[in-house]
Structure formats: structure tokens, C-alpha cells
Amino acid sequence: MTNGRIGVVIPALNEAENIADLVLATLAEDPPGAIATVVVADNGSDDDTGRQAEAAGAVVVVEPRRGYGYACLAGTEAAVQAGVDIVVYLDADHSCRPDELGDVVGPIIDGGADLVLGSRTRGTIARGAMPPHQRFGNWLSARLMRRLYGIAVTDLGPYRAIRSELISSLDMAEMTFGWPTEMTVKTANRGARIVEVPVSWDQRRSGTSKVSGTLRGTVLAARHILGVTIRYARRRNQG
Numbered sequence: 001m002t003n004g005r006i007g008v009v010i011p012a013l014n015e016a017e018n019i020a021d022l023v024l025a026t027l028a029e030d031p032p033g034a035i036a037t038v039v040v041a042d043n044g045s046d047d048d049t050g051r052q053a054e055a056a057g058a059v060v061v062v063e064p065r066r067g068y069g070y071a072c073l074a075g076t077e078a079a080v081q082a083g084v085d086i087v088v089y090l091d092a093d094h095s096c097r098p099d100e101l102g103d104v105v106g107p108i109i110d111g112g113a114d115l116v117l118g119s120r121t122r123g124t125i126a127r128g129a130m131p132p133h134q135r136f137g138n139w140l141s142a143r144l145m146r147r148l149y150g151i152a153v154t155d156l157g158p159y160r161a162i163r164s165e166l167i168s169s170l171d172m173a174e175m176t177f178g179w180p181t182e183m184t185v186k187t188a189n190r191g192a193r194i195v196e197v198p199v200s201w202d203q204r205r206s207g208t209s210k211v212s213g214t215l216r217g218t219v220l221a222a223r224h225i226l227g228v229t230i231r232y233a234r235r236r237n238q239g
């Protein structure tokens with residue numbers, strides 16, 4: 001069994017219409033273990049995201065360097081400093097469900113996993129929530145990861161949980177779209193335990209997509225995900 005103090009990290013860029021409800025819903029959850037802190041990593045939003053998050057009860061860290069990885073790292077550092085045992089990541093737009101937090105942390109609390117990946121492929125994807133090019137990209141990337149790392153992954157989703165000690169030791173370097181992939185492949189290279197659980201995937205509630213809904217976001221995400229997957233597999237094979 002692992003101690004279960006949980007830090008939830010929510011990277012957010014211009015999510016003022018979504019963030020307060022999401023923080024409140026997350027704080028209202030009572031997963032196994034306990035939520036010690038909800039950290040919103042505000043990535044230089046030019047709307048009210050930070051103030052909304054704080055008013056709802058989140059700890060807000062401001063990371064002016066743009067990038068999903070920069071925001072995740074700043075949020076992770078704040079959560080680790082608060083003394084949590086487990087860090088959970090979820091998106092700021094209500095695509096991930098806070099009431100599935102217990103499913104995502106469960107395998108770590110039970111002592112059976114070091115990293116838990118929420119798989120939307122194995123869960124439920126709401127109609128229109130995932131465009132075809134994203135489905136294909138996730139399928140291809142997961143397949144490549146299974147082949148190169150021998151891990152049983154079916155999706156590359158944002159909803160994930162990791163032991164604090166592990167994330168602190170991974171020396172994360174991908175500061176944009178490659179962050180989730182880097183976390184997964186470095187954990188695999190360590191021989192640490194990765195477990196997938198089914199999660200739901202809903203439509204963004206409000207506001208606009210910055211990643212899969214834009215050509216630039218899609219191309220950059222695909223390039224980083226595939227690049228990181230291949231790069232760390234080479235390092236693995238070089239011992």
C-alpha cells in the first residue's frame with residue numbers, strides 16, 4: 001500500500017469559463033487516499049483563469065513560458081512541495097471526469113502501479129469528443145509504444161497518476177506536447193509498473209481547443225509524441 005495524499009495538477013490556458021466548476025467538482029471528490037491540494041498551472045492566460053481557479057479553492061501557480069510541459073512541471077513542483085504521495089493530471093476543459101479520480105489513483109494506492117494511464121479507448125468517448133485524426137494518431141502512437149517498449153498501452157490521454165517519488169526522479173525535459181509521452185517512456189525504461197484504466201472522455205464544455213482542434217496543435221503534438229517515442233527507445237536499446 002502507498003500513502004494516498006493526492007495532488008491534482010490542472011494545466012490551463014485560457015479556461016476561465018471551465019476552471020472554477022472543475023476545481024469545485026475535484027475538491028468535492030473523496031477518492032481513496034485524500035486530495036491534499038488542487039494546483040492549477042496557469043500558462044500565462046490572458047483571461048480570468050487564475051482568479052477563477054483561486055476563488056474556487058485551487059492553488060494557482062503562474063508559468064509564463066508557454067507549453068503544456070512547462071505548466072505540468074510547475075504544477076508538479078508545487079504539488080510535490082506540498083508533500084503529496086501521488087500526482088494526478090487532468091485537463092482543464094471538463095473532458096476528464098473528476099469522479100473517476102478514484103479509478104485513476106486506485107492501482108497506485110493498492111500498491112500495484114507506479115504510473116496509471118487513463119485510457120479513453122478502453123473507456124467511453126462521447127460523440128464528437130475526439131476527431132478522427134486524433135483517434136488515428138493515438139492508435140498509431142500507442143501501437144509504436146507497445147512495439148518499442150513492450151508496455152500495454154492503448155491510448156495517450158491526459159488523465160494519469162504517478163507516484164511523486166517517480167515523477168521527481170524522471171528529470172523531465174519535454175516542455176511542450178511531449179511531456180505525457182516522456183513520462184510514459186521514461187517510466188517504461190526504468191522498468192517501473194505502468195497500469196492502464198478505462199476513463200471517459202467528454203466534449204470540452206466551453207471555449208476552444210488549442211491542440212487537436214487546430215492544425216498547428218495537431219502537427220506539433222504528433223511530431224513531439226512520435227519524436228519522443230522513437231528517441232527514448234534508442235536510448236533504451238543503447239542501455
Ligand SMILES: Nc1nc2c(ncn2[C@@H]2O[C@H](COP(=O)(O)OP(=O)(O)O)[C@@H](O)[C@H]2O)c(=O)[nH]1
Binds near residue numbers: 012013066069
Ligand atoms: N499550460 C498549457 N496548457 C495548455 C496549452 N494548450 C492547451 N493547454 C491545456 O491542455 C489541455 C488540453 O488542451 P485542449 O485545448 O483542450 O486540447 P484538445 O483536448 O486537444 O482539444 C487543456 O486543459 C488546456 O487548457 C498550453 O500551451 N499550455
Ligand SMILES: [Mg+2]
Binds near residue numbers: 091204209
Ligand atoms: Mg480538450
